[in-house]
Amino acid sequence: MSSLWPRIEPLLARVQKPARYIGCEDGAQAPRGGPGKVGWLLIYPDAYEVGLPNQGLQILYEILNERDHAFAERSYAPWPDMETLMRRRGVPLFSVDTHRAAADFDLLAFNLSAELVYTNVLNCIDLAGVPVRAERRGEEDLLVAAGGHCAFNPEPLADFVDLFVMGDGEEVVSEINSVVLEWKASGRTAGSRQAVLRRLAAVPGVYVPSMYDVAYDGPRLAAVTPRYPDVPERVEKRTISDLAAWPYPRRQLVPLTEVVHDRLNVEVFRGCTRGCRFCQAGMITRPVRERPADQVRAMVTEGLARTGHDEVALTSLSSADYSGIAGVVTDIINDPTCSGQVSVSLPSLRVDAFTVGVASEIQKVRRTGLTFAPEGGTWRMRQVINKLIREEDLYGAVDSAFSQGWQRVKLYFLTGLPTETDEDTLGIAELARNCVAVGHRYGRKVTVAASVGGFVPKPHTPFQWFGQDTVAELQRKINLLRDATRRDRGVALRWHDPKATLAEGIASRGDRRIGAVIEEVWWGGGTFQEWSEFFDLGRWEAAMAAHGLSIEWYVNRQRDEDEVLPWDHISAGLHRDFLWQDWQDALSHQGLEDCRWTPCYDCGACTGYGLEHVVASAVPPAGGSQGTGQDLSTGGAVPVELLPARVAATSAP
Amino acid sequence: MRLRFRFAKAGKVRWTSHRDVARMWERALRRVRVPVAYSGGFSPRPKLSFGLALPTGAESVAEYLDVELDGAADPAELAPLLSAALPVGVDVLGGVGDEGGSSLQNDVTACRWEIEIDGDLAPAVEAMLAADSVVITRQRKGQDVTDDIRPAIIRLEFADGVLAAELATQPRGLRPSELLAGLGFEPENARVRRTHQWIERDGARWEPIPLDATDAPLAFGRAS
Incomplete structure (x- = not known):
C-alpha cells in the first residue's frame, strides 16, 4: 500500500x-x-x-x-x-x-x-x-x-x-x-x-x-x-441504548482550512420526541438518550483544551430540551480554562423566552445569530405539523432577543405543507412583519430574515403518504410571499429553489427504478447537485422521461394507506399504524405532546426494542414551548401587550 | 507588550491559505494559553497581525506575525510550546518581545525567494536584467493591471536549477508567479520558497528576526 x-x-x-x-x-x-x-x-x-x-x-x-x-x-x-x-x-x-x-x-x-x-x-x-x-x-x-x-x-x-x-x-x-x-x-x-x-x-x-x-x-x-x-x-435499525458508553469523538478533527461548523461539537443527546411530523431525523432516531451532564462537561473542557477552538456547540435535535441545560452552560461559561473567550452555541433552538435567556448567557463572548424555526405561518398550520409554538411563544422569544441587544433574528419556515392554504402561506409574512414590529420597540435597525424551504415528504414520517407540491405551486407560494413582504423593510425573505426541492423529492421516496435515473444524471456529469452552481433540474427531468418514469407519480401523488411503500421492509422501530394515525391527526390538525414527559403513544421505537428514554429530568424544561405542559387554547392568539396596537389590531384572529 | 514570531511553513501544510494559517495561530495561542489581547465589541477578535501573505502552495522559512498581549510573556519559553501546538510543518523559528508600534506590512521592503524549476532560465534571466523595463499584465483585486515590473526586481540569479530572486514589496509587490510569467516560464509545478523578508532603511538592511547562518538551534531573546 x-x-x-x-x-x-x-x-x-x-x-x-x-x-x-x-x-x-x-x-x-x-x-x-x-x-x-x-x-x-x-x-x-x-x-x-x-x-x-x-x-x-x-x-x-x-x-x-x-x-x-x-x-x-x-x-x-x-x-x-x-x-x-x-x-x-x-x-x-x-x-x-x-x-x-x-x-x-x-x-x-x-x-x-x-x-x-x-x-x-x-x-x-x-x-x-x-x-x-x-x-x-x-x-x-x-x-x-x-x-x-x-x-x-x-x-x-x-x-x-x-x-x-x-x-x-x-x-x-x-x-x-x-x-x-x-x-x-x-x-x-x-x-x-x-x-x-x-x-x-x-x-x-x-x-x-x-x-x-x-x-x-x-x-x-x-x-x-x-x-x-x-x-x-x-x-x-440499530440503536445504542446508552450514549454514555460512547463518548466519541474523543479527538475531534481540527481542520487546517475553513469548514462549515468550525467549532468543537459535543453531542448532548440523540433522538427527539417533539414529534414534528415533517422531521425525519426526529422520527428515526428515537428514543431520547441523554449524555450525563458530567460527561458533557468533561468532553467540553478536554475538547477545548486540546483543539484551541473558541466555540463549542452542544448538539442534538433540540438542545434546549437537554435536562439541566442551564447548569451545563453556566459551568462552561464560568470554567476558568475557557477564560471568557469561549462561546457556546445551541443549534436548533426551541422558540421561547427561556431559550433566549440561555442564549444571551452563552453568547456573552460573541453574538452569533439567533435562529428560530416556527416552520408554519399560522397556529393551524403548526398544529398540522405538530410544531406547537403559540404566537405568544414566538413574539416573547423575539421580544426577549431584541431587548437583549440582538438586531437580527432568523426564522425558518416550510411551505408546501399538507393542507396548507394561502392564508397559512401568507401567515409567514405576517409573523415576520409582527416580529419586526416587536423589534421596533427597541430600535429601528432590526432585521428579520425569513427563510422558506419547500417541503419534501420523507420516509418513516407521518407525512410519507403526502403528495409534494409541484414546482409551479411552490413558486406561486414563494411569489405570494415576495409580494406580501415587498414593502416591509425589516423583513428579508429568502427561499430555497423549488427545482432542487423537486429533485430531492424524486430521490427521497423513490424505489429501485430511480436508480437508473440517478445513474443517468451522474453519467451525464450531474455531480454536486447540492450546489446551486451545479444543480440542473433538466438532467433529472430528462432522465425520468428517458426511463418512462412519471415525476407526478413519484413526487406529487398522494399515497393510500394500503400502498406498499419502497421502504416498508426497513424499520426505524415506528409502527406503521402509529404513523398513519399521526397522519390522520395531522389532517384534522390535532397536536401531540412530547412523550418524554407524557404517557407513551406506543410509536414502537422504545417498546419494540426494549428501550427507554434516558432523560435525567422527569419534568419538561422551564418555559418549555412546543406544547408540553402548556395551555394551547390560546395558540393562535396574538398577545396584544407584545405588539404595537396597529399590528395587533390587524392580526388578531 | 507585543510578541513577534518568525516561523516556517513547509510540507503538505503549504497548501493551506494565508487565512488558514491565521486560524491555526489563533487556535495554537489559545491552546498554549498565551494572554492575547482581544478587540472589543460584539465580536471580539484576537489582535494578531501577519506580514505579507505567502501564496498558497509556497514554502517559507521567513514568515512573521505580531501578537498583541494583554499582559506579558516570554517568547523564548513560548516558541517550542507553540511549535508543538501548531500543525506539522509550521514551526516557530524565533521570537522577540517589544513595545510594538511598527508594522510588518509597512516595514518590510523586499522578500527573497528561491524557486526550483526545470529548464534553463539563465538566458531569460540575463535578458531580463539587461532590459530597462519588463511590462506584464497581472491581476490585482480582480482587475487586470499592466505595468513595468523591472523596478521591483532587486536581484536575480539562476544556478543549479534554482532561481533566486529578491523582489520589492513596495509600492506594489511582485509575486514569484508574476516574475516567472515575466521570464516567459509558467511551469505547472515550480517549488517556491520564501527565505527572507528584508527591511531596508537609510542604506542599512536587516530582518525582523534574523536566523543564524548555521543550522544551529536558534537563540530566543527579548529585543527590548
Missing part, C-alpha cells in the same frame, strides 16, 4: 482550495493496514468543507481505528476541478489520511446525509475504480456500504450499494468487520462474494439489497421479499 501523494501534489497548484486534499488535521490518524485488518474508507460524498465536521463519520473513524482487526481512513468527494485532473492523470479516489488509493481498502463506507449527494456516491465509486453497479462487482472488488439518515430509504441506491446500515453505527461496524475479516482471511475465493453478502444480510441492522426480490404491479410496488430464509423480511 503506497502513498499516491507524489502523483497528487502536482495537481494541487491547479485546483481551488488545495487544502481539501492534504489531510494533516489535528486528530487525523495514519493507521497501518495489513492482512489481519479490514480497511474501511469512510467517505462523505460532498466537498471536504461540508464533510469534515460530520460527527457520525468521525465517531466511526475512531471506533474502527481502536479495533485490533480494523483500520479506517477518510475521503471526500473531489471538487470537479480536481476530479478532471485526477481522471486525466489516472489518479484514483484516495484517502486524505495517508493518501492511499481507495482500492487498497476492503470497504467504501458512505455517509448519506442528503439525497442530492447520491450522484456523488456513484462518482466516488467510479473514481475508486470499482464497477458502479453492484451486480458487476466480483471477488476482487471491495464492498460498498452506506449508512446515515437517507439510508432509511435505501432503494434508490440499491443497485449501487452492497450493504446498508440502519441506525446507530457504533456497535454494528464491529460486527460487519468480523464478517469481512473472515472473508478476507479465506482468500476471497470464487463465489465467496455472494456468501459474504448473505452472511452480512443476517447481521441485525444490515440490509443487503441484492438478497431481496422486488415485484411490481404495473407502476406500483407489489412486494420486496427476501430470497433466502436466513435473510430477514424486515430490517430493524
